[in-house]
Amino acid sequence: MVKTVIWFIYFGIYLLGTVPALIKVKRLDQQGRIPERDRIIYETAQRWAQRLVNLTGARIQVIGKENIPAEGPVLFVSNHQGNFDIPILLGFIDKPKAFIAKKELKKIPILCTWMEYMQCVFIDRGDPRQSLKAINRGAELLKEGYSQVIFPEGTRSEDGTMGEFKPGSLKLALKAKVPIIPVTIKGAYDMMPKGEWKIRAAKVEVIISPAVLTENLSMKESNELTENVKNIIESNLDYAYKH
Numbered sequence: 001m002v003k004t005v006i007w008f009i010y011f012g013i014y015l016l017g018t019v020p021a022l023i024k025v026k027r028l029d030q031q032g033r034i035p036e037r038d039r040i041i042y043e044t045a046q047r048w049a050q051r052l053v054n055l056t057g058a059r060i061q062v063i064g065k066e067n068i069p070a071e072g073p074v075l076f077v078s079n080h081q082g083n084f085d086i087p088i089l090l091g092f093i094d095k096p097k098a099f100i101a102k103k104e105l106k107k108i109p110i111l112c113t114w115m116e117y118m119q120c121v122f123i124d125r126g127d128p129r130q131s132l133k134a135i136n137r138g139a140e141l142l143k144e145g146y147s148q149v150i151f152p153e154g155t156r157s158e159d160g161t162m163g164e165f166k167p168g169s170l171k172l173a174l175k176a177k178v179p180i181i182p183v184t185i186k187g188a189y190d191m192m193p194k195g196e197w198k199i200r201a202a203k204v205e206v207i208i209s210p211a212v213l214t215e216n217l218s219m220k221e222s223n224e225l226t227e228n229v230k231n232i233i234e235s236n237l238d239y240a241y242k243h
Contacts, residue, residue: 075181077182080151139172180211180213
């Protein structure tokens, strides 16, 4: 429990410490110096995420980095094991990215402003109309060159196993015609199981599978895309939690 208390104190203090960088980001945004703005955002966010994860004592192993295209936007599609999935992907996958994130994160001061500048999209899982708008906005950002991460299950795992993907959750990749990068997170569930607040050290594997191209797909291939990507991600999981 001591580790958990220290972690949350560090979270708040470090977040406050990013305010000067955030002020600089706002100024660069107003001046239209977008590449410089984006560089500072990514470097600050990645460094913060790495430190938050390292403070837990977790050991992160990333497998398949060579499957991430060096150029151009992609849609990372990942299973959702727990609260640490976002900092793990942000800190340990070395490509600028934003997130299709739950609207509840907008309630965290400073963090929500950083996420807005990162080009994150906030989604209301209880409002289908707003969810559609969020997906369309995500597609626009992909077309503008900003990679995105989506968790198609829509919520964290109850027991470490994968749930069903929400219908239409991968439409933004089809709309933007960008590659999908399937990502499997194994072990992050152990860091903070859903419904608990105690932080534990864990061994976490992040497995990056080869890209799934979305250009020139037939109607049949488009309809099967969600299930195919889900199968790729799930094939890299072992259900030690349940079996």
